Structures are given as C-alpha cells and as structure tokens.
Amino acid sequence: xxxxxxxxxxxxxxxAVRVTMPIxxxxxxxxxxxRSGVVNIGLEGIMIMGTxxxxxxxYAFAQAFPQxxxxxxxxxxxxxxxxxxxxxxxxxxxHALVTVTFRVNQIISGVALNLLAAGxxxxxxxxxxxxxxxxxxxxxxxxxxxxxxxxxxxLGPLARGISPMIVVALILxxxxxxILLRTKFGLRxxxxxxxxxxxxxxxVSVTRMRYAGVLLSGALAGMAGSYLAIEQAHLYFEGMTxxxxxIALAAMIFGNWWPVGALGASALFGxxxxxxxxxxxxxxxxxxxxxxxxxxxxxxxAGFVRRAQMPAADxxxxxxxxx
Amino acid sequence: MKAxxxxxxxxxxxxxxxxxxxxxxxxxxxxxxxxxxxxGVMVRFSLTRTDSLFSILFKSTPLxxxxxxxxxxxxxxxxxxxxxxxxxxxxxxxxxxGFTLRGLPAGIHLPLALLAAMAGGMLWGLVPILLxxxxxxxxxITTIMMNYIASALILYLIADVFRDPAQAGTPRVRxxxxxxxxxxxxxxxxxxxxxxxxxxxxxxNALLLIGLALCIVLAYVLARTRFGxxxxxxxxxxxxxxxxxxxxxxxxxxxxxxxxxxxGLIGLNDILxxxxxxxxxxPKGLGFLGISIALLARNNxxxxxxxxxxxxxxxxGAQGVxxxxxxxxxxxxIMQAxxxxxxxxxxxxxxxYIRMQxxxxxxxxxxxxxxxxxxxx
Numbered sequence: 001x002x003x004x005x006x007x008x009x010x011x012x013x014x015x016a017v018r019v020t021m022p023i024x025x026x027x028x029x030x031x032x033x034x035r036s037g038v039v040n041i042g043l044e045g046i047m048i049m050g051t052x053x054x055x056x057x058x059y060a061f062a063q064a065f066p067q068x069x070x071x072x073x074x075x076x077x078x079x080x081x082x083x084x085x086x087x088x089x090x091x092x093x094x095h096a097l098v099t100v101t102f103r104v105n106q107i108i109s110g111v112a113l114n115l116l117a118a119g120x121x122x123x124x125x126x127x128x129x130x131x132x133x134x135x136x137x138x139x140x141x142x143x144x145x146x147x148x149x150x151x152x153x154x155l156g157p158l159a160r161g162i163s164p165m166i167v168v169a170l171i172l173x174x175x176x177x178x179i180l181l182r183t184k185f186g187l188r189x190x191x192x193x194x195x196x197x198x199x200x201x202x203x204v205s206v207t208r209m210r211y212a213g214v215l216l217s218g219a220l221a222g223m224a225g226s227y228l229a230i231e232q233a234h235l236y237f238e239g240m241t242x243x244x245x246x247i248a249l250a251a252m253i254f255g256n257w258w259p260v261g262a263l264g265a266s267a268l269f270g271x272x273x274x275x276x277x278x279x280x281x282x283x284x285x286x287x288x289x290x291x292x293x294x295x296x297x298x299x300x301x302a303g304f305v306r307r308a309q310m311p312a313a314d315x316x317x318x319x320x321x322x323x
Numbered sequence: 324m325k326a327x328x329x330x331x332x333x334x335x336x337x338x339x340x341x342x343x344x345x346x347x348x349x350x351x352x353x354x355x356x357x358x359x360x361x362x363g364v365m366v367r368f369s370l371t372r373t374d375s376l377f378s379i380l381f382k383s384t385p386l387x388x389x390x391x392x393x394x395x396x397x398x399x400x401x402x403x404x405x406x407x408x409x410x411x412x413x414x415x416x417x418x419x420x421g422f423t424l425r426g427l428p429a430g431i432h433l434p435l436a437l438l439a440a441m442a443g444g445m446l447w448g449l450v451p452i453l454l455x456x457x458x459x460x461x462x463x464i465t466t467i468m469m470n471y472i473a474s475a476l477i478l479y480l481i482a483d484v485f486r487d488p489a490q491a492g493t494p495r496v497r498x499x500x501x502x503x504x505x506x507x508x509x510x511x512x513x514x515x516x517x518x519x520x521x522x523x524x525x526x527x528n529a530l531l532l533i534g535l536a537l538c539i540v541l542a543y544v545l546a547r548t549r550f551g552x553x554x555x556x557x558x559x560x561x562x563x564x565x566x567x568x569x570x571x572x573x574x575x576x577x578x579x580x581x582x583x584x585x586x587g588l589i590g591l592n593d594i595l596x597x598x599x600x601x602x603x604x605x606p607k608g609l610g611f612l613g614i615s616i617a618l619l620a621r622n623n624x625x626x627x628x629x630x631x632x633x634x635x636x637x638x639x640g641a642q643g644v645x646x647x648x649x650x651x652x653x654x655x656x657i658m659q660a661x662x663x664x665x666x667x668x669x670x671x672x673x674x675x676y677i678r679m680q681x682x683x684x685x686x687x688x689x690x691x692x693x694x695x696x697x698x699x700x
Binding site: 041094102107112114115119120291298302 | 350354402404450454458459460461463464465467468469471472475476478479483611614615618651653654656657659660661663664667668671672
C-alpha cells in the first residue's frame, strides 16, 4: 500500500512531467520527419548537439552580455535554446542532404550522425572548456505559474513553478496536430510520406517537403536537448541524453505517428523514467528500474500493446527518374 | 568495362577517406594548427615504431570481429545495431565460464569459453530477430534497447552478484580471475623469436588469428556455397528468392544469429586475451565502430580486415596526435564519422552511375562522359 501511494505521489508525477519533455519534443520532431517519409535515427545525435549547444549558447550569452543578463536573466537560456535549435537544424540538413538528395539508406545516415555528434561534442567541449565531458553550470528559465490551472485543487502543485518550456512543448503538440490534420502544409507532408509519386504528379515537391520534415525534426530534437541541459541538469555533460532520442522514436511509433499520440506515449515513458530517477522503494535492484522504459519500448515495437500504422512510404527514398 | 568498374569500386573508399582528411584538415586549420604536420606525426607515430604496429594489430582484433558481425546482418538487409549489447553478454558469458570452472585442460576450457561467448551473443540477438520475424518489430530500435538492457544487466552482474570477493574494500568492481586454462594464448612467443619484444607484443593474442580465419571462411561461404548463394538472392530480391523456393525468413534468421555469435567474441580480446577478468570499465563502443567498419568494407568479409586495420591505425594515430601534436584525439573520431558519411554517399553515387551505364548499354546507345559528382536533380 505504501508502495502504491508513493507510485502515484505528486512529486513523482511532477518529476514525470519534467522528464517527459525531452522525449516528447524529440518524438514530435520524429513525427514530422517520418510523416514526410524519412526515418531519422540520428535524432539521438541531434539531441546530443542540442544539450551541448544549449549549454554553450546559454553560457556564452551570459559571459558576453553580463549587463543585459542582469536585467533580463531569461535571455541567456533563450539564447541557449536558439543555439540548440540552430545546431539541430544544421544536423537535420546533413541528414536531409544525404538521404533525400543523395538517397543513401536513412538508417546508415542516422548512425553516422550519431557518431559525428558524439565526437563533435567532445571535441568542441575540449576547445571551449579544456575538458571533454562537461560544461560549466548554466542558469535555467525563471519558473512560471499557469494562470488558471494553478488554482485548481488537484492540478495546482503541477501548474505552479514549472519551466516555460513545458508550456511551449504542450502548445507545440496541439499546434502540430492541427498543422498535420488541417493545413495545406500538413496534408502535403503526409502525402509525400504515403504516396510520393501521387503527390509529385500533383505538383508537390517531394524533395522540398521531405527537407521540411527532416529540418523540423532537427529543430525539435535540438530544442529537446537544450531542455535537458538548461532546465534539468543546468549544465552539459557527456552521455546525458541516455538514449532518449531512441526512446522518442519508440514513443512516436507507439503514438501512431500523431503528435497527440506521441504525447501520451512520451508521458508513459516519462513516468518510467521518473520512477528510475526517484528510486521509489521497490523490492528490486535499481538497474531493473532503469531499463523499464527500454523494455516497454521493445514491447511497444513488437505490437504487444497496439498495432502500428506507419506511413506507407516511410523509409523509402524517392526519385523521379527511376522505377 | 569490368576493369573500369573495379577501379571505380576501389576509388570510392579512397575518395571518402580523402574527403574525411579534407574536413579534418579544415578543423585543424580552424584551431590554428598545420594539418600536414599533424598527419605527419600521425603516420610517423603509427607506422615507424614496433610498439605502434603491434598496438594497431591488437586494437584491430576486436574491430575485425565487430565489423564482420555487423556486415553479416547487413548482408541480408538487417541492421544489427545490437552488436554492442551482444558482445557485453558474450564477454560476461566467457568470463563466467572462465572463473567458475576449475581444473579443466586448456584444450577444453578455452573452446568452452569461446562457445559460451558466442552463445551469450546469440541469446541477446535472439530477442530482436524473433520479434522482427514473428511480430514485425523493427530491429534497429529493439537492438538499441537491448544494448541499454545489456549494459544495466552486466553492471548488476559484475557489481552485485559476481563481484570478486578478493576486491572487497577496494574501489575495483570486477569478476574473479579467469582460470589460466581459459585464457587466449599470446602470440608473443612467436614474435619474440623473430626479435620483437615489448608490452604491446605481449598483448597480441590468438584471437586475431580466429578473426582473420572467420573473415576468410565467411568470404568463401558467401561467394561459393549454396547458403552464400541463398544469402545473395535474398538480399538482391527477396520476392524472387521466395518464388525460387528460398525461405527468406530462415536465411535472415541464421545470418542474424551468425552476426550475434561473432559479436559475442568481440570482448574476448581484452577479457580472455589481456586482462583475465571482466572489469566494470571494460572497453565499450566497439559494436558501434563495427557499424562504421562494415559500411567502409561494403559488408565484404575481406574488406572488413582492411577497414579494421585502418580504424586501428586511426585510433593509434589519434593517441600519437594527442600526445605529440597536442591536438584532441576527438579530431580523429570526427574524421571517422565524416569518412562514413562520405563513403555511403560515394557508394550510392557509384551504384547509380553503374546502373545508368548498364541501362545505356542495354539500350545500345554509346556511353557518354564520366559521372558528374553532382547528383541528378
């Protein structure tokens, strides 16, 4: 009974909400990429870039403009987020170039991006901070209260003193769902992921839409990384993503390639993640709790939880002149 | 035409390595150093010293196995990203057999340890391949998840279950020593007789020979046997292979198991060949390097040997560069990643060019100018 109440405690749920965010943002990115027909397992590497540039952008801005930061302290973390998004877009561009323009196998390109990101982060960290694995500490955003929700009895503790990035992420989910369902851009993006030849025949540029999908995934995964570094750890350290990029891909699959579905799946994984961080007193070794998200991911992929409905042309390079 | 195709295939990796060097040169220039000097240090340090040459062979040994393991799954269009976790399990299984059994002769104990390593790898490979074949779960994500699970499990086994009681009270977290009979013999006696001595000569062990033999045997099997023919048929056109009576699933399953079994051996270079116990800090990341090596070698078992030697050379060179030229060795990691990206693009362009040539030949029009580097729009 004691175990059960601690499993549902507010502190645990609040922590789950926090650790859900990086998974959610990356999963949202994966939705855009895969809806356009490009599998992006390089998202893990892009997240690494996001953690690094998030911390560096934040730190550099605070160093360069101490006066400005003293007046408006939130500008430094904002600079970090923007730097992380820019780095994510740059990495997305490499993936798009290699897979859409050169039509190289998408998995291979993703694997190479992950290797590149790991090496680059270490290298740049040595250059900037003379050591490979860790950046100096950085400041996070000023926590905010959500106007109406903070007065609701049950939700109150969850809506007070939270990161503004959480609010942004939740708005992005709703916005993305609307974009994919209702806008011309969303329809075209889904069309090139389902049946590129038909979309092409109707005058939609498959290349342009796929670039858009991959670049958006890079931007969102970069932002997810910056959340980890700026809002959670308050610094960059090596290996801090812990495979969340891959878990986000699974969350996207579990969420059936829809933003709202990805939200639900990310929340589930976030909960397990929080459980492993909090170490609720359970009668099993801690390592077994740590791997719970990974085990759930496998079960989800194996379809033990639900059947997947992936875009028909997901992972298939498209070219006009052949076949 | 055939000679030109061969030249083209050889040119792709050379171009990719050149491109990797170019980008690293830009990085080295950007931090205000002379790339020629850095590459000079690298080549001199790696190739003109006996200890470096033996160190390269020692470092290449697990890389050969890792590249071969990944290549075997790639050959049937399966992506075994789980080589990493499979070799953790293999390393543990071998260490377990090594430190629990006592008094066996080396002729029995060592083969038993090798078999245990392969079984450990296969056990870890079994989950993703069965889920792939039975349930359609994509092996890329499931194998990555299995890597994390293996990592946590090994941590638990070494730290909580089989921790060497002799190390209690010390910060060392490792298993008990492996019996001498289960250790892989060093090649030092042979090389000592040839006049090579030193600690790096001592490290080199017979697993290198096992790796080389596996590459040669598998090159033959894939090129010349019935099973090899089936593998090529399934990879080239699964539908046609199935129609011709080749069970795709069976071929895929066994190639994946082969991949996982070879993966199980990767860790043994350090565990049974050098340390003699499984430490919590045993070398990690070799499985991911294997992916790079398989890509560079285009999944050709003999190419794997060359690619592994190249990566062994780069790794050793990186140490030299860090020590003598004081350039972060991560420069070389970045170069490796760039080489991989460049090589896959180069191979893709080459394949496309060859297809175009064939089409032209088939249509009877004369061939035109050499390939443009720019992609078709």
